Amino acid sequence: MLILSDTDYNKAINVIERNFKTVPTFVYSIINNYINGIIYVDSKNVETVLIGTESGIYFIAGEEENHKFNDFLFDLYCKRKSKGLRFTLFSASENWDCVINALFDDNLKQGGRYSFTYDPQKQFQDESPLVSEYSISRINEELITSSSEYNEDYYKDYWGSVSNFIEKGFGYCILHKGKVVSECTSIFSSHQFSEVDIETHADYRGKGLASINAKAFINHCLENNIMPRWDCEILNNASIKLAEKLGFGKPIKYSIFIKNS
Structure with a gap:
């Protein structure tokens, strides 16, 4: 080879x-x-x-x-x-x-995923603004150190280092009284695309935080001529519903294979 x-x-x-x-x-x-x-x-x-x-x-x-x-x-x-x-x-x-x-x-197990296409014509309106106890911020090194989900190990796995992510990637997080409670970050980015990875702390779900956070991510993409991408497992109904709400559609199914345990 x-x-x-x-x-x-x-x-x-x-x-x-x-x-x-x-x-x-x-x-x-x-x-x-x-x-x-x-x-x-x-x-x-x-x-x-x-x-x-x-x-x-x-x-x-x-x-x-x-x-x-x-x-x-x-x-x-x-x-x-x-x-x-x-x-x-x-x-x-x-x-x-x-x-x-x-x-x-039997060495690898086949799984199915969807890849969605973003439609910039579908304008998403925030259902409710952040109340005073909440704030939204672009992800930086300090916020990464205080994150339990998208921490230093996460960025090392996908970006090689935190510093490389800070230089070439981006993301947004919502804080409640200084605590990171919702994050929307680029798991991968390129000249043309940036793929969403999003997570909200279990105690803060159902408040519309993921939608607000994702919209900030999408706006950053559009302002910088980057096409946002959304991929998820075909059985992840919550992710599919959120994707469609944000303006992602026309899902294409594809396969991934992972090691069998």
Whole structure:
């Protein structure tokens, strides 16, 4: 297998965007050098690609019947499994779903996710403004240290470091009497996209905080010519409902594969 240097990442673009329903945001994050990653290709002609983050999230696309490359993929999985490392594989198509299931058998479990498209014509109106005990703030290093959900370990996993997130990413949080109670952050970003990751503390749900927080995130995207993206599991009804309320629609279903426990 060949590993592309970051100056050659553009060689993978034609393959990953060819006839695929959706491409994960982290792929563009790597290609745009927002985060460190690795791109494996089968040859200089690039018919099959595997793009992965440092934390072990991968996307495979291109020619499915590339047996040598598929053997390499399985070997990579075995090496990561032996070290107790993460291996999450995003599939480019239903054809790849079939290949992955045949290749990994019971080693990986298939799951379904939706990728939503944002419609900027759908204006969202805040149902209620924040009352005086609440405030909203852009996420910074100090707020990250006081977060229980999106803490330093989170940003290290997905961004490599807190400092890299502060430089290239963004997010917003709502505080109640100085305590972080709701967060909406970019799990991955690129020149074109920023993907939402959102969480509200259990004691503060049902107050409309997630909607207000997400709207601040969306507004930041639109003001900076970035398209917000929303992905979630197909059974996550709460996330689907919130996405639709905020103006996300036309969900496209795709598959991910994770290690069986």
